[in-house]
Amino acid sequence: NAGVTQTPKFRVLKTGQSMTLLCAQDMNHEYMYWYRQDPGMGLRLIHYSVGEGTTAKGEVPDGYNVSRLKKQNFLLGLESAAPSQTSVYFCASRFEGGYNEQFFGPGTRLTVL
Amino acid sequence: QKEVEQDPGPLSVPEGAIVSLNCTYSNSAFQYFMWYRQYSRKGPELLMYTYSSGNKEDGRFTAQVDKSSKYISLFIRDSQPSDSATYLCAMTGRGGAQKLVFGQGTRLTINP
Numbered sequence: 001n002a003g004v005t006q007t008p009k010f011r012v013l014k015t016g017q018s019m020t021l022l023c024a025q026d027m028n029h030e031y032m033y034w035y036r037q038d039p040g041m042g043l044r045l046i047h048y049s050v051g052e053g054t055t056a057k058g059e060v061p062d063g064y065n066v067s068r069l070k071k072q073n074f075l076l077g078l079e080s081a082a083p084s085q086t087s088v089y090f091c092a093s094r095f096e097g098g099y100n101e102q103f104f105g106p107g108t109r110l111t112v113l
Numbered sequence: 114q115k116e117v118e119q120d121p122g123p124l125s126v127p128e129g130a131i132v133s134l135n136c137t138y139s140n141s142a143f144q145y146f147m148w149y150r151q152y153s154r155k156g157p158e159l160l161m162y163t164y165s166s167g168n169k170e171d172g173r174f175t176a177q178v179d180k181s182s183k184y185i186s187l188f189i190r191d192s193q194p195s196d197s198a199t200y201l202c203a204m205t206g207r208g209g210a211q212k213l214v215f216g217q218g219t220r221l222t223i224n225p
């Protein structure tokens with residue numbers, strides 16, 4: 001049982017390049033989330049999904065797109081990377097209903113030059 | 114004004130000290146209050162969770178919520194060097210996707 005995994009762990013991009021971050025969970029969770037963490041800012045929600053085939057915008061969605069084609073995977077895309085997207089990205093997942101703990105992945109460190 | 118405010122520290126205390134970490138918030142709809150611990154270069158892990166007002170204790174950790182003051186606290190007794198981490202408060206309302214709103218995080222160092 002690997003929990004929540006993220007690929008890649010590190011990445012350096014040049015401005016304007018594109019990339020996709022992959023989040024995978026093996027806990028059969030319905031809900032999945034993408035956050036970014038910047039110094040002094042805590043974690044901010046980018047996009048989230050309440051089930052396979054659904055996505056919704058969070059607090060800071062501009063410049064990102066997401067897809068949830070399979071229940072266990074949640075992809076975060078950057079179509080044209082900008083230096084302002086340099087950050088650590090975390091994926092999380094949880095069961096639906098009531099309050100349930102969000103389980104976080106180990107993070108992806110992205111630098112955009 | 115941020116929805117959730119947390120003193121970012123850093124906070125440095127000697128081993129064995131009692132540590133108090135705090136957050137204030139502005140949204141009265143928040144019902145669930147959490148403390149996450151994040152070690153360096155790792156993902157956050159849930160440490161404590163409280164529903165509505167009151168206290169919750171788990172070993173050396175106590176979480177307090179005062180909804181009338183919109184103020185939450187985490188106390189660590191007999192602090193250990195292994196408690197050195199960043200502590201993030203988070204909160205959310207009932208229903209829906211339960212989107213968490215995080216504080217900025219407080220970096221804590223326990224000195225042996």
